Amino acid sequence: xxxxxxxxxxxxxxxxxxxxxxxxxxxxxxxxxxxxEDTYNAFVTVNKDAVKDAEKVDADxxxxxxxGIPIAIKDNILTDGLLTTASSKILSNFMPVYSATVxxxxxxxxxxxxxxxxxxxxxxxxxxxxxxxxxxxxAWDTTKVPGGSSGGSAAAVANGDVVAALGTDTGGSIRQxxxxxxxxxxxxxxxxxxxxGVIAFASSLDQVGVMSKRVEDSATVLSTIAGHDDHDSTxxxxxxxxxxxxxxxxxxxxxxxxxxxxxxxxTNPELLKQIDATIETYKKLGATVEEVSLPTLKHAVEVYxxxxxxxxxxxxxRYDGVRYGFRAKDVKNIxxxxxxxxxxxxxxxxxxxxxxxxFALSAGAYDAYFKKAAEVRTLFINEMSAVLDKYDLIAGxxxxxxAFGIGDKIDDPLAMYMNDILTIPANLAGLPAAxxxxxxxxxxxxxxxxxxxxxxxxxxxxxxxxxxxxxxFYEKIPTSLKGED
Amino acid sequence: xxxxxxxxxxxxxxxxxxxxDEVDSFVDQLGRIVEMEGNLSSVDTTGVEPTYNMGDTSTxxxxxxxxxxxxxxQMLENVPEVEDNLIKVPTIVAKEEDE
Numbered sequence: 001x002x003x004x005x006x007x008x009x010x011x012x013x014x015x016x017x018x019x020x021x022x023x024x025x026x027x028x029x030x031x032x033x034x035x036x037e038d039t040y041n042a043f044v045t046v047n048k049d050a051v052k053d054a055e056k057v058d059a060d061x062x063x064x065x066x067x068g069i070p071i072a073i074k075d076n077i078l079t080d081g082l083l084t085t086a087s088s089k090i091l092s093n094f095m096p097v098y099s100a101t102v103x104x105x106x107x108x109x110x111x112x113x114x115x116x117x118x119x120x121x122x123x124x125x126x127x128x129x130x131x132x133x134x135x136x137x138x139a140w141d142t143t144k145v146p147g148g149s150s151g152g153s154a155a156a157v158a159n160g161d162v163v164a165a166l167g168t169d170t171g172g173s174i175r176q177x178x179x180x181x182x183x184x185x186x187x188x189x190x191x192x193x194x195x196x197g198v199i200a201f202a203s204s205l206d207q208v209g210v211m212s213k214r215v216e217d218s219a220t221v222l223s224t225i226a227g228h229d230d231h232d233s234t235x236x237x238x239x240x241x242x243x244x245x246x247x248x249x250x251x252x253x254x255x256x257x258x259x260x261x262x263x264x265x266x267t268n269p270e271l272l273k274q275i276d277a278t279i280e281t282y283k284k285l286g287a288t289v290e291e292v293s294l295p296t297l298k299h300a301v302e303v304y305x306x307x308x309x310x311x312x313x314x315x316x317x318r319y320d321g322v323r324y325g326f327r328a329k330d331v332k333n334i335x336x337x338x339x340x341x342x343x344x345x346x347x348x349x350x351x352x353x354x355x356x357x358x359f360a361l362s363a364g365a366y367d368a369y370f371k372k373a374a375e376v377r378t379l380f381i382n383e384m385s386a387v388l389d390k391y392d393l394i395a396g397x398x399x400x401x402x403a404f405g406i407g408d409k410i411d412d413p414l415a416m417y418m419n420d421i422l423t424i425p426a427n428l429a430g431l432p433a434a435x436x437x438x439x440x441x442x443x444x445x446x447x448x449x450x451x452x453x454x455x456x457x458x459x460x461x462x463x464x465x466x467x468x469x470x471x472x473f474y475e476k477i478p479t480s481l482k483g484e485d
Numbered sequence: 486x487x488x489x490x491x492x493x494x495x496x497x498x499x500x501x502x503x504x505x506d507e508v509d510s511f512v513d514q515l516g517r518i519v520e521m522e523g524n525l526s527s528v529d530t531t532g533v534e535p536t537y538n539m540g541d542t543s544t545x546x547x548x549x550x551x552x553x554x555x556x557x558x559q560m561l562e563n564v565p566e567v568e569d570n571l572i573k574v575p576t577i578v579a580k581e582e583d584e
Contacts, residue, residue, distance in 0.1 A: 097559040191540035204539045233545040234538075302522045313499060320500070322574055324563035334577045338500045351501055355515060358499040359487070360522070372525045374535030379528070381536060414517055430539040 002032055004160035004477065008217045011069050011163065015062045022068030026054035026112050029070040033115060033161045039480065040137045040146075042156040044075045045083045046115040057110050065220055065244075067110030072156045072165035075116035076123055077208065078197040079103055082113070086199045087131035088121045090319050090326045090345030100197025101232070102166060102208050102225040109224045114162050118152030121347045122316070123173055123201045125149050126419045129410045130349040137406075139181050139478035140444055144403040147177030153211050154181040158478055164212035164221050170201050171304055172398075172423025174209045175435035179398035179447025182437045182473060184464060185211040186218050189454045190430030191236040193222075194229030202311035205304075205427040213474045215436070215464045219243035222457065238455055246458055249466035252286035254459070255391040261297040262396030262422060270441035275397045278438045278448045281470050282395070282463070292387050292394075296380045297425065303380065304424040305417055306360050306373035312350075313357025319345065352413060377428050384429040384451075392459050394451040397422060398435040402444035422449060432457045436464040437473035445473075487516045 014020045033046055047053075050070060057068045073079060076086040078096040080103075085091045103113065120130040128136040128151035136151045138144040139158035146155040150167030154177035157165050167174040169187035178185025187209040195206055208225065210218040226240040258279060263272060283289055321327035321341025328340030346354070360369035387394060399422060409416045426433035431454060435447035448467065452459045468474065492511050496503060503511060557570065566573040 094563060097555050097562055204537065230547070234540040236540065296528070299525060299528060302525050305518065306522050306525070317500075321565065322572060324565075327565035331575050333575055333579060335500075337575055339502050342500050343502045346501075351503075352511075352514065352518075354499050354501065355492070355495055355511065356518060359491070359495045359515070359519065362495060362498060368526065369519075369522060371535055372528075372530065373522070374537055375530035375533045376525055376528050377536045378533050379530065413514060414521060417518070417521075 002160040003163040004213070004481070006163055007214050008065055008069060008163055008220050012062075012065045012067070015068045022054035022057045022062070022112065023051060025068065026050050026070050026114070029114055029162065033156070036159055036161060039142060040139065040155045040159055041134055042117055042136050042152040042159070042161060043072070043115045044085055044087060044118050044133050044152070047082055047113050049082070050112050050114055054112050057112065062110070064109050066106065066224060068112065070112040070114035070162055071106060071221070072114045072117050072153060072162045073103060074119055074150055074153050074165070074167050076119055076168060076199040077103060077166060078199070079113060079116065082116065084116065084199070085132070086122045087119045087133055088346065088350065089132045090341070092132060092326060094325055098197065101194035101229045103197065105225050117150070117156055117165060120149035120151070121350050122199065122312070123149040123168055123170055124312070124349050124353050126172070126176060126416055127410065128152060129406065130347055132347060135406055138403045139480055141403065142480050143405060144444070145180070145406050147180035147403060149173040150211065151177045154178055154183060154185070157181070157183050157211050157213060159481060164210060164217050166208060166225070167211050168198060168206060168208050169427065170205045171308060171420045171427050174211060175398050175423050175433060175447065175449060176419065178211050178435040180403040180445065182445030182476065182478065183211055183213050184215050184218055184434065184436055184468070185209065186222060186434040186457065186460065187426060187432065188222060188226065188457055189432040191234050192226050192432070192455065192457065194227070194232040194235045196229055196231035200315040202308040203315065204311060205308060215461060215468050216244055216247060219247060219461045236455070241458055243458055243461050247465050248462050249469055250286070251282055251463065251466050254287040254393065254463065256282055256287050256289045256393045256395050257292040257387050257391035258289060258395055259292050259294040259297065259387070261294050264400065267397060267400045268402065268441060271397060271402060271446045274439035274441055274446040275448055278467055279395065281467060285466055285470070290391070292391070294383055294387070294425070296376065296383050297421070299376055300380065300424045300428060301417055301421050303373045303376045303428060304420065305356065306369050307377065309353045309357035310360045310370050311357065313354045313361065316350070316354055321345070349413070380425065381429045384425060384431065388453045392452065393463055396449055398447035398449040399423070402441050402446060426451050430454065432460055434460045434464055436467050437471070438467070439471065439473070443479065487512065487519050
């Protein structure tokens, strides 16, 4: 089974008409994943119980649209009884005793957990190169990174292992790998989806979202996982729309703002050409497009790395070798147990973030760094809201380059951090944002980013669907898969 | 800039330790990142309230009733060392301090 030419609807039809069983579909899926793992390394753990789960769904009967369909889950989302590592040595032996709310909701809808996808350690990175389990590979060019941190989910969807996958996005971790792999990926509004059971990185920025080749499939999955959860007080009570049923590609009268700062001179000109073409498409479809300015964007990376690292340093205090995870051997006392377990269990990038955050929160640095960043964040939120008061969408490139080579940036943390400049704004302001396939630049995929008002995911889905129906990018087969079959 | 002493102090606060050559590369790397973050000082934020939390930050109440979640056995499943149903750790108070 390869999902390149399938959608949730096409699979549901086959399952509902009993042309295939969920068991057959799941067996085929696991075989496809196992066959492609040598090439892509998209998964940390394949779910060996998936076939048993599928048999149960077959026995109960195919019901809703996700019923019986295998979905991949990023490995920083807890799955009861299935190893969950956050791609870190410190959690390499961690077996959850409960599932994240998003996993429970998928299960209740009859979806099958195909396995856990690779990520940068604790979702800290833009390439999956910081994973304890090795780098995943881009479906369009396996010598290139798939992006990150949800790089395993992106590679798995792009190469046809699964029809959709869950990711998480703290500073672009869904949108950047989606752009790099030529797929759709959405980070919902902060509070749209429960974070219960999602391994915390930066609690004021983290959000779970969906990645798929087709816009309509992410719409189906997001409606399934969204909504209030008593376990997460930051999850919203707002009603969850049926994004799939409400899809509307009519762009007449839609107002799009393009921030001039997103067309930065350092951005790949071939990539910008593709983005310009999508903007022209929207005009042709009846949208109005106007240029705006986000002057504080130039400080976005600074604000983000202070806040995200500070929250991470606090969230990651819990890894101490006492109650779960890796425990260092031959220690003399409790302090040495903490220090050695953490120093041996965390990788370099995670240690770097913890150090940065601990510094920004320390006496003497707090006001100049953490508090200052939180104030500039307010300015930035105000700037974004002022634009969205007048426009339905903010549009621009998702990334400044297409996928870069494995090893090209890993030794230069600052260059790696600057990658995130275009995706960070939506996280800082808690806004919904997606990356939509826009075309190819020098043979590699380009993503158009769409940002909307809080809880207006529907407008993003609609605009993404309109573009998808125009460019039909999903028909393109990733280069690494050509010549197969 | 950030000094070697500061790096060692922050490592102590963070319960991390580094080899000598790692500390040197940290001084350089963190120094450059902190310098980048220092650009924030050029932004005028007079009278601007900081944003520390996102979303609806109102207090959430629930009935004061026990909820069954995990069992003791489940909670201990991931503990590296268990003895008599308790989490086992190395010495917390050193002998000489004890006397």
